[in-house]
Amino acid sequence: xxxxxxxxxxxxxxxxxxxxxxxxxxxxxxxxxxxxxxxxxxxxxxxxxxxxxxxxxxxxxxxxxxxxxxxxxxxxxxxxxxxxxxxxxxxxxxxxxxxxxxxxxxxxxxxxxxxxxxxxxxxxxxxxxxxxxxxxxxxxxxxxxxxxxxxxxxxxxxxxxxxxxxxxxxxxxxxxxxxxxxxxxxxxxxxxxxxxxxxxxxxxxxxxxxxxxxxxxxxxxxxxxxxxxxxxxxxxxxxxxxxxxxxxxxxxxxxxxxxxxxxxxxxxxxxxxxxxxxxxxxxxxxxxxxxxxxxxxxxxxxx
Numbered sequence: 001x002x003x004x005x006x007x008x009x010x011x012x013x014x015x016x017x018x019x020x021x022x023x024x025x026x027x028x029x030x031x032x033x034x035x036x037x038x039x040x041x042x043x044x045x046x047x048x049x050x051x052x053x054x055x056x057x058x059x060x061x062x063x064x065x066x067x068x069x070x071x072x073x074x075x076x077x078x079x080x081x082x083x084x085x086x087x088x089x090x091x092x093x094x095x096x097x098x099x100x101x102x103x104x105x106x107x108x109x110x111x112x113x114x115x116x117x118x119x120x121x122x123x124x125x126x127x128x129x130x131x132x133x134x135x136x137x138x139x140x141x142x143x144x145x146x147x148x149x150x151x152x153x154x155x156x157x158x159x160x161x162x163x164x165x166x167x168x169x170x171x172x173x174x175x176x177x178x179x180x181x182x183x184x185x186x187x188x189x190x191x192x193x194x195x196x197x198x199x200x201x202x203x204x205x206x207x208x209x210x211x212x213x214x215x216x217x218x219x220x221x222x223x224x225x226x227x228x229x230x231x232x233x234x235x236x237x238x239x240x241x242x243x244x245x246x247x248x249x250x251x252x253x254x255x256x257x258x259x260x261x262x263x264x265x266x267x268x269x270x271x272x273x274x275x276x277x278x279x280x281x282x283x284x285x286x287x288x289x290x291x292x293x294x295x296x297x298x299x300x301x302x303x
Contacts, residue, residue, distance in 0.1 A: 059158040063083070066078055080124070084097070129144050142190075168194075171191070172187055
């Protein structure tokens with residue numbers, strides 16, 4: 001007679017998984033909420049328009065929009081759109097009634113000249129940055145001044161500047177400088193919040209990968225596993241993948257920045273040394289297997 005089989009265990013209902021799924025759902029909702037709030041905050045900062053200068057009816061409006069910031073060259077590209085208002089313009093501000101000259105600040109490379117009765121076109125001007133170095137990436141910060149002074153027909157006319165930023169890699173703060181007829185604004189440039197979060201995340205990942213390879217190398221060398229080819233392939237792949245991962249840093253930072261000296265170069269060094277150590281130990285174990293066998297205790301029969 002066959003022995004009685006054990007009764008089947010009780011089936012786990014779907015409610016038993018709820019304590020595991022609930023924290024995961026809460027974590028996902030919290031992460032999406034924080035990310036949405038950060039994205040909305042940056043979007044509002046990009047859409048913000050800073051106005052400085054005269055509000056007279058007869059004036060020259062200058063719309064300056066930051067198109068690109070080149071931290072390596074220490075300059076930004078400002079797209080300028082000029083519109084004469086009131087008695088200073090014709091064809092609804094499409095052209096000036098007289099020769100128009102826009103004198104810029106010292107940081108701006110070149111003044112702007114417009115011919116009377118000719119349609120105005122946008123101009124891109126370069127503005128020099130000071131007070132920072134790209135080697136501090138992702139914590140580098142810069143500053144500069146943007147100013148415009150208008151002359152039409154040889155006489156100074158009021159100017160109003162409308163400044164905005166479309167460069168997603170930088171957050172720009174604008175501080176207006178009081179002036180009666182000129183429009184001057186002081187700018188402070190820092191890396192955007194999303195870029196800063198991503199760069200810090202990259203540094204954490206680099207150190208985490210280096211620690212993982214270090215633990216794997218410690219296990220292989222202490223267990224005398226020999227040449228474990230899958231482990232060696234994983235270490236070598238991590239060594240080269242880390243270089244490609246570093247090159248995905250937004251803003252293409254140069255070699256030798258804070259990102260490199262805080263994480264990348266050290267992580268690469270740790271992984272390379274671990275790989276070399278595992279190979280040397282594995283080769284020694286494979287060539288001299290008897291040297292790595294444990295010594296039997298006293299009195300135990302020899303193999």
